Amino acid sequence: GEASKPIAPKNRAAALEALRAEIGDCTRCTLAAGRHNLVFGDGDPTARLMFVGEGPGADEDAQGLPFVGRAGQLLNNMINAMGLRRDQVYIANIVKCRPPQNRVPAPDEANTCAPFLFRQIDVIRPEVIVALGSTAATYMLGAKSLLSALRGRIHQARGAKLIVTYHPAYLLRDPRQKKEAWADLQIAMAELGLKAPTK
Numbered sequence: 386g387e388a389s390k391p392i393a394p395k396n397r398a399a400a401l402e403a404l405r406a407e408i409g410d411c412t413r414c415t416l417a418a419g420r421h422n423l424v425f426g427d428g429d430p431t432a433r434l435m436f437v438g439e440g441p442g443a444d445e446d447a448q449g450l451p452f453v454g455r456a457g458q459l460l461n462n463m464i465n466a467m468g469l470r471r472d473q474v475y476i477a478n479i480v481k482c483r484p485p486q487n488r489v490p491a492p493d494e495a496n497t498c499a500p501f502l503f504r505q506i507d508v509i510r511p512e513v514i515v516a517l518g519s520t521a522a523t524y525m526l527g528a529k530s531l532l533s534a535l536r537g538r539i540h541q542a543r544g545a546k547l548i549v550t551y552h553p554a555y556l557l558r559d560p561r562q563k564k565e566a567w568a569d570l571q572i573a574m575a576e577l578g579l580k581a582p583t584k
């Protein structure tokens with residue numbers, strides 16, 4: 386869409402609140418029927434780094450916050466390994482309501498909801514966005530590719546540098562891929578001028 390005027394950092398929290406109010410008690414897609422809580426997003430409205438996941442799971446639906454379940458615990462560990470606290474980044478998803486049985490959001494659901502994510506990004510203006518998994522990568526890039534073809538390099542999306550890596554839920558199932566995910570996060574860290582803390 387159209388490039389929007391930058392919002393001053395001090396006004397970004399209010400701009401996000403206005404967007405949340407605009408979304409309201411959303412019924413724009415059929416995911417509304419099954420949700421307990423809409424999961425708007427969480428974190429610093431002036432974050433330099435943003436993470437985008439797929440959609441809320443059961444824990445997120447129950448709490449109204451993104452990445453608060455088991456995958457969220459691993460995401461927190463990933464953020465901490467980068468030398469950051471969770472409250473210094475911003476976290477959101479392609480869809481804001483839980484898909485039934487945690488299925489992948491259907492294209493009409495993702496295409497209905499993602500414009501609100503894009504507007505959050507336009508408010509926050511992160512320098513780097515990390516897309517977690519294939520669904521996030523697909524809708525951030527506007528095209529479907531294999532994750533393996535997207536990892537390990539820098540893409541552009543919505544005025545930010547976009548890094549694609551594995552979804553933490555996938556890393557819980559196959560921890561051998563954590564090394565690869567860490568390599569991706571190091572690309573993001575280099576772009577942000579961050580050094581990993583020494584343990």
Ligand code: URA
Binds near residue numbers: 478
């Ligand atoms: N998985 C996601 O993609 N997003 C969440 O918020 C939680 C789990």
